[in-house]
Amino acid sequence: MQPHAAPGAAGPGRGVAAPAAGRRRRWRPGGDRVTVVRRSAGDRRAQLVEIGLELLPTTPVQDLTIDEVARRAGISRSLLFHYFATKAEYYAAVMDAAAALLRDHVVPRPGTAPAGQLPGMLDRFVTWVETYRDSYLAFVRGAHAGDPGVAEVYEQTREQLVAVALAAVPLPDGPRQRQLVRAWFAFTEDLVLQWTREPTLPRAELLELLVEVLGGLRARAAGPPAGRG
Amino acid sequence: MQPHAAPGAAGPGRGVAAPAAGRRRRWRPGGDRVTVVRRSAGDRRAQLVEIGLELLPTTPVQDLTIDEVARRAGISRSLLFHYFATKAEYYAAVMDAAAALLRDHVVPRPGTAPAGQLPGMLDRFVTWVETYRDSYLAFVRGAHAGDPGVAEVYEQTREQLVAVALAAVPLPDGPRQRQLVRAWFAFTEDLVLQWTREPTLPRAELLELLVEVLGGLRARAAGPPAGRG
Numbered sequence: 214m215q216p217h218a219a220p221g222a223a224g225p226g227r228g229v230a231a232p233a234a235g236r237r238r239r240w241r242p243g244g245d246r247v248t249v250v251r252r253s254a255g256d257r258r259a260q261l262v263e264i265g266l267e268l269l270p271t272t273p274v275q276d277l278t279i280d281e282v283a284r285r286a287g288i289s290r291s292l293l294f295h296y297f298a299t300k301a302e303y304y305a306a307v308m309d310a311a312a313a314l315l316r317d318h319v320v321p322r323p324g325t326a327p328a329g330q331l332p333g334m335l336d337r338f339v340t341w342v343e344t345y346r347d348s349y350l351a352f353v354r355g356a357h358a359g360d361p362g363v364a365e366v367y368e369q370t371r372e373q374l375v376a377v378a379l380a381a382v383p384l385p386d387g388p389r390q391r392q393l394v395r396a397w398f399a400f401t402e403d404l405v406l407q408w409t410r411e412p413t414l415p416r417a418e419l420l421e422l423l424v425e426v427l428g429g430l431r432a433r434a435a436g437p438p439a440g441r442g
Numbered sequence: 443m444q445p446h447a448a449p450g451a452a453g454p455g456r457g458v459a460a461p462a463a464g465r466r467r468r469w470r471p472g473g474d475r476v477t478v479v480r481r482s483a484g485d486r487r488a489q490l491v492e493i494g495l496e497l498l499p500t501t502p503v504q505d506l507t508i509d510e511v512a513r514r515a516g517i518s519r520s521l522l523f524h525y526f527a528t529k530a531e532y533y534a535a536v537m538d539a540a541a542a543l544l545r546d547h548v549v550p551r552p553g554t555a556p557a558g559q560l561p562g563m564l565d566r567f568v569t570w571v572e573t574y575r576d577s578y579l580a581f582v583r584g585a586h587a588g589d590p591g592v593a594e595v596y597e598q599t600r601e602q603l604v605a606v607a608l609a610a611v612p613l614p615d616g617p618r619q620r621q622l623v624r625a626w627f628a629f630t631e632d633l634v635l636q637w638t639r640e641p642t643l644p645r646a647e648l649l650e651l652l653v654e655v656l657g658g659l660r661a662r663a664a665g666p667p668a669g670r671g
Contacts, residue, residue: 353586354586354587354588357582357583357586357587358583358586358587358588359583359587388640388642389642389643392633392636392637392640392642393633393651395632395633395636396629396630396632396633396636397629399628399629399631399632399633400625400626400628400629400632401625402628403624403625403628403629404621404622404624404625404628407621407624407625408621411617411621413617413618413621414618414662418662422622422659422662425658425662426655426658426659429654429655429658430651430655433643433647433651433654
């Protein structure tokens with residue numbers, strides 16, 4: 214590994230406000246200890262991820278250029294690759310951070326009454342897509358395009374929302390139930406993405422409809438185990 | 443443009459059985475007339491598309507290599523680019539052909555009684571995905587990945603299935619109705635793709651469920667025009 218270059222040495226050195234400056238980590242992902250740094254490796258990674266998040270609403274992840282990210286960070290392209298071994302690793306870190314923000318926003322707080330969990334989650338999900346439509350679309354597209362890092366993060370996020378929905382119906386957590394609730398999530402995602410572009414029904418009706426469709430699956434989802442027919 | 447090379451000149455020249463040998467077109471897409479050819483340009487294009495279709499079940503469209511397709515056709519890479527100006531144009535032609543096969547298989551024959559149209563279409567759609575799962579997944583992924591040619595063909599295909607579903611419910615063909623039925627198709631596609639990998643409910647129940655979920659949307663879909671609330 215190369216030694217730690219001074220931040221800004223290769224770039225214009227513009228004021229780099231660290232979004233995660235509070236977290237002072239003294240290690241690098243590679244495992245080497247760094248004792249004297251102007252900006253810790255953890256902070257620098259967080260800053261680079263933050264830049265990716267800022268670009269995400271207008272730039273699908275696969276179109277983020279390392280040159281642009283490095284330029285905004287005021288570092289050289291090669292220094293960026295010091296923190297992220299590959300472009301794919303950087304993209305995965307950005308997607309991971311975006312998905313964590315989404316989950317944090319959408320998943321019910323511990324202690325929320327069961328009856329309020331699903332409507333609250335759907336309301337916040339719609340708000341999220343309303344606010345970050347392009348970014349969310351990029352996330353979905355990245356996952357579908359088969360980028361392994363993005364697909365994994367997408368599936369983790371979806372499975373967390375599916376688990377909330379299963380508990381809300383309520384349904385036991387089995388393979389058939391997961392399948393049906395995942396398909397319901399595909400319905401929800403598709404409809405909300407369409408609706409945020411063209412709201413063809415009132416928002417309150419959209420939310421009621423999403424709850425209704427999930428409820429409608431209850432009889433089939435609670436049916437006998439697979440292999441009966 | 444380069445002159446027409448003799449077929450097989452640059453390859454092993456294996457027997458190239460033309461799937462569309464009956465169609466003797468005397469023009470090339472570029473518009474130039476070709477009067478003397480061993481294999482007409484239209485036939486050669488059809489043959490190259492057919493090779494792509496054969497590879498599609500095991501190779502997502504974005505992973506088809508021009509070298510492999512040219513090798514199988516017994517022609518040079520540069521001759522392939524004589525028939526398709528770019529890789530993207532070739533991929534789009536393969537997707538287009540796959541989608542035409544799908545539509546031809548799935549959409550009800552003229553004269554089918556209205557009551558039988560939706561169950562028949564869903565049954566054939568499930569059969570299609572059962573038979574060509576990887577190929578269909580590649581189609582969906584290509585469309586979601588944002589390849590403009592693939593996305594357009596995918597949307598054309600989906601809109602045709604949506605139109606059949608709208609007529610079957612029945613529902614008028616308006617923006618709200620299309621939105622809801624498109625979202626139902628997202629549900630259907632997601633569930634069938636999951637189910638073909640892991641059949642967690644009997645096939646007949648799967649088909650009934652798909653019809654039920656569409657029927658359940660009727661009340662909301664037939665509601666007042668958008669903008670009421």
